[in-house]
Structures are given as structure tokens and as C-alpha cells.
Amino acid sequence: MAVQRGRRNGAAVARKLATPDADNAPTAEMPAVTENDEGTRARSIPEAAVARLAVYLRVLSAMAEQGATTVASEELATAAGVNSAKLRKDLSYLGSYGTRGVGYEVSVLVGHIERTLGLTRMHKVAVVGIGNLGHALANYGGFPGRGFPVEALFDVDADLIGVPVGGIPVSHLEDIPRVCRDRGISIGVIATPPTAAQSVCDRLVAGGVQCILNFAPVVLQVPEHVEVRKVDLAVELQILSFYVARRNGMVVG
Amino acid sequence: MAVQRGRRNGAAVARKLATPDADNAPTAEMPAVTENDEGTRARSIPEAAVARLAVYLRVLSAMAEQGATTVASEELATAAGVNSAKLRKDLSYLGSYGTRGVGYEVSVLVGHIERTLGLTRMHKVAVVGIGNLGHALANYGGFPGRGFPVEALFDVDADLIGVPVGGIPVSHLEDIPRVCRDRGISIGVIATPPTAAQSVCDRLVAGGVQCILNFAPVVLQVPEHVEVRKVDLAVELQILSFYVARRNGMVVG
DNA sequence: TCCTGTGAAGCGTTTCACAGCT
DNA sequence: AGCTGTGAAACGCTTCACAGGA
Numbered sequence: 159m160a161v162q163r164g165r166r167n168g169a170a171v172a173r174k175l176a177t178p179d180a181d182n183a184p185t186a187e188m189p190a191v192t193e194n195d196e197g198t199r200a201r202s203i204p205e206a207a208v209a210r211l212a213v214y215l216r217v218l219s220a221m222a223e224q225g226a227t228t229v230a231s232e233e234l235a236t237a238a239g240v241n242s243a244k245l246r247k248d249l250s251y252l253g254s255y256g257t258r259g260v261g262y263e264v265s266v267l268v269g270h271i272e273r274t275l276g277l278t279r280m281h282k283v284a285v286v287g288i289g290n291l292g293h294a295l296a297n298y299g300g301f302p303g304r305g306f307p308v309e310a311l312f313d314v315d316a317d318l319i320g321v322p323v324g325g326i327p328v329s330h331l332e333d334i335p336r337v338c339r340d341r342g343i344s345i346g347v348i349a350t351p352p353t354a355a356q357s358v359c360d361r362l363v364a365g366g367v368q369c370i371l372n373f374a375p376v377v378l379q380v381p382e383h384v385e386v387r388k389v390d391l392a393v394e395l396q397i398l399s400f401y402v403a404r405r406n407g408m409v410v411g
Numbered sequence: 412m413a414v415q416r417g418r419r420n421g422a423a424v425a426r427k428l429a430t431p432d433a434d435n436a437p438t439a440e441m442p443a444v445t446e447n448d449e450g451t452r453a454r455s456i457p458e459a460a461v462a463r464l465a466v467y468l469r470v471l472s473a474m475a476e477q478g479a480t481t482v483a484s485e486e487l488a489t490a491a492g493v494n495s496a497k498l499r500k501d502l503s504y505l506g507s508y509g510t511r512g513v514g515y516e517v518s519v520l521v522g523h524i525e526r527t528l529g530l531t532r533m534h535k536v537a538v539v540g541i542g543n544l545g546h547a548l549a550n551y552g553g554f555p556g557r558g559f560p561v562e563a564l565f566d567v568d569a570d571l572i573g574v575p576v577g578g579i580p581v582s583h584l585e586d587i588p589r590v591c592r593d594r595g596i597s598i599g600v601i602a603t604p605p606t607a608a609q610s611v612c613d614r615l616v617a618g619g620v621q622c623i624l625n626f627a628p629v630v631l632q633v634p635e636h637v638e639v640r641k642v643d644l645a646v647e648l649q650i651l652s653f654y655v656a657r658r659n660g661m662v663v664g
Numbered sequence: 665t666c667c668t669g670t671g672a673a674g675c676g677t678t679t680c681a682c683a684g685c686t
Numbered sequence: 687a688g689c690t691g692t693g694a695a696a697c698g699c700t701t702c703a704c705a706g707g708a
Contacts, residue, residue, distance in 0.1 A: 204698070204699065206699065206700090207699090208650055209646060211649075212643075212646040212650060213630070213646060215649070216628060216645070231667070241701080242667095244699090244700065246668065247699090247700080247701090249669090250668085250670070257667085257668075257707085258668045258669080258706075258707045258708050259665075259666045259668080259708040260666080260668085261666095261667070275653045275656070276653055276657070277649065277652055279656070281648070281651075281655065289547075290547035291544075293547065294543035297543045305652075306645075306652075345651055368655050369651035369652075369654065369655055371644075377470075377492035385651055385655070385658075387650065387651060389642060390466075392465065393462060393466060393469075394642065395559050395624065396464075396528050397461055398598055398622035398640060399530055399559075399622075400456075400461050402529055402597060402621050402638070403532070404529070405636065405638075457677065458677090459676085459677060460677085483689065484690070494678090496679055497677090497678065497679075499689090499692085500692080502690090503690085503691055509689080510689085510690075511685040511686055512685070512687075512688045513686070514688095
């Protein structure tokens, strides 16, 4: 699965382009310093670090549940699968909330990461394309970790319209803009066949959706203010295939 | 969704550590030059480029279907969502197969990318955890783009054992090592709850599986020779959340 | 003594810009 | 004239190594 986050535009490319994995280049004009509800610096956290913060958050939550109140960088790093220098650097982007000689207070860190990731606010999710995958996503029912309630479902199939899936009735693709606006959807998940993806995407954008998680194997064209991340099974498998092939010396029968 | 590919070990960390997104550092000891069936250089293709090659392949296949025989870097780049310099650099890792003043021959490029990614050989897939997501994955039936047939399914649920899903009967988790070995599974997909993931992973490894695609929100510990990629919905959503928050000036109500 | 926080070095990736072939 | 292929510069991320506080 590849993850995309386009930013730069190529030479003659007008619209924002989405690209897989380590593409993007948060270069030049990053937004100037902005502050969140607590005054935490939220500027210029490297892309890569943001992704890891989410992982630290999960690990920290698990640790908190097991009663840990304090954690050292080495311990947290190991649990999160990174080295401790990277972890400390990542955390330093949030500010200095550790205690030298001791470590970090779990609850404090959880709070700061949540604020930094904008998890103090709900993000309503719409799932488009209620096939196998869409069904699975809709049934997650209130996405992982809470804070991401699924509040709208869409499909083209007339047989599905009105049928509740995971408690929410399916609406028609044409109603995407209206429903998204009415319900204040901020994240759209595209789980349609590739041919439908771009038009679905356009409707989501028309409905005021700011972020899109795209499972369809297509490069979506979106306006600048919309953030796209891509999950591509075929790409993931092919990358794995590359490493098998290389490991096996590439001498294929 | 985050993608992981661990490589370096942190200080006191013995087993390979998996980390999200732009982690890894294919540094130092990359395998020496190896050749594939056609003598194509397969060494030292940057991680990031490999991920993009899979995308180029999809775009090229679509172009071929529409009758294109030749394509220029600018055109292919735009369609793939990257800039043309990056595309040319990526393709140059395969060797020089373009024609100056003209472009690339589509079929030739498709062939070279397929060989480089090891797609000339089948990679049998096992899906573990036949819940909502596992069901969806099993029903993909012969994963995207062919070359990745699903040939084994596993679950703990007694009610599921023996039931065919997408044409393949579900086996018990305990049989993972035997079945994987018998059927020559090379890629394992973990779609279980997080608590089961590590033990499932260990069994897959015991069954000779070389690559794992992990949908469970856990950092898997695997031996060096096993490649793990991770797909994490919660992480993806949280990254999107970060960008919404930043865009909105972080001034949360 | 222990562990955080961080400049600075090291690397990998991206972009630039142009030489070179058709 | 057009487009590829690629050194070299630019950039961002990771790692090192140690200063400095508890």
C-alpha cells in the first residue's frame, strides 16, 4: 500500500498531483507559525514525523492502560519500532515536555500529541462505495481510536440506497455534495472502482470535504486546499514482490 | 494509513523494527549487484522509486489498453502524478530504454518494470483474519493486477473453519505454518485484531512466508529476512486530521 | 548518574539544468 | 527541435554525539 501526499506540481502540471510514499516535499512555503488551542507550536513538523506521532500515540495509550505513568525515550522508541534519537527528535517538535534523567510523563505526552494531530476535535467521515471494502470500512463503526465517526455512506447501486450499513443508510452518489455539507463531513473515504473515483472525488470536494483517503488505484486531481492520502493494495504487494525478487537473487525460473 | 519498512535497529533493539512511512534507510550494506532473468540491473533502486514504479506500471498498462505505443516522460509523469525529472530518474534505474527526441515505448517499459518488480513470477497470498476486512480482501479474488492469487485463508472462529470464502475454505490459525508451506505461500496479509497479530505473524514466518502486509495496528517483530509493510487506517486518518487542523489555523473551538 | 534536547554531520531523495542522441 | 539520461546542487530526514538539567 502506498501512501500519497502530493504537494509540488511538476512542470506543466496545474492541479495538485498526488504521488505515492516518500514523494512530496514540504519545501518552501510552509504556513507560518500557527498556534493551537494551547499555544503548542504546530509549525513545520516534518511529514515523516507526523506519521510517527500517530504511532507513538497508540503505544502511549496502551501503556497508559497498563498503568504506566512515565516512559523513557528508549522504551517508547522500542515499542514504536523506531530508534530513540528519532523519537526524541520527533517529540522535540512538540516542545520540551520530558524530564531529563527521568523520561516523559505518559498523560502529558498523550495530550500534546493529540492536540498536535488535531484530535481534540471530531472529524466526521463519509465512505463512498459500499462494496466489499466499503462495507468493511463502514462497519468499523466509529473509526479506530474514536474521533472519526462514520456519518455518511454513498453508492450508485439502487438496491443499496436507503439500506442501513453499520447503522447508517446509504445515499446516492449524486447526493454527496449536499449530504456532506449538511452533515459537516470533513474526511471522505473513496472505496469505489477506479473509474468512478475522480468523479466521486470532485463531488466530495464540492461538498466541502477537506481530506480524502483514496483506496482506488487512481491518481486523483484535487484543488490545492484538499489533502489526499492514498492506500493502494496493488502497489504494496508489488513493492513486497520487489523485495522477494531481490532477495532471491532475481534468478527467476 | 502508514506504510512501514523497517531496516536499521535502534540502540538496544535486537529484532528488526518496523516503522511507518519514510522511516527506513536502505543505507550501507545493500546486496551486491544481482541480475534478473534478463540481465536487468536490479540493484540499489531507491526505496521511494520502487513504490513509484508500481504506479507507472499501472498507468502504462492503462495507456497500452488505449492503444498508445509510445509515451514521453512529461505525459507519463503527469498521469502518474510526479514531475518528469523524477520520472526519468526513476526509469533510469532500470537502464536506458527511452529514445531521445521521441520517448519510451510503452510495451518495452511495461516489460522492464514488471521484471524489476519481480512480477514475472506468481506470488501466492494468504489472508489471515476473515472479519470484515479479511472478507473484503479474500473476495478481491486474485489480487489487483493478477500475479497475486489468494490461496489460503485463516481464522480462529470455529464457525468459519471449512467455510469457503471467495472459493477458498478457511483454515484454522494453528494450521498456518503447514498450509503455507504446503501451498507455497509467499505473502501473508494480516487482518486480525491487534492482539492476535504478532502470534499470527510468527506462524506465517514459521510457514516460510517472506513478506507480510499488516493491517493490524501493531508494530510487528520479525526476523531480518522477512519484509513487512504496514497499512494503518487510524494513522492515515490522524495524519489527515493534522493537516486539517493546521490549515484551519489550529484555533479549535 | 541518567535521560532529554539538539546542533551538526551523514544520507537518501528530489530537483535542476544541460549534454547528447535521434 | 525534441526528449532522454544524468552529474551536481538543493533539500529534508535520520543519526550521531554530547551538552545540560534533574
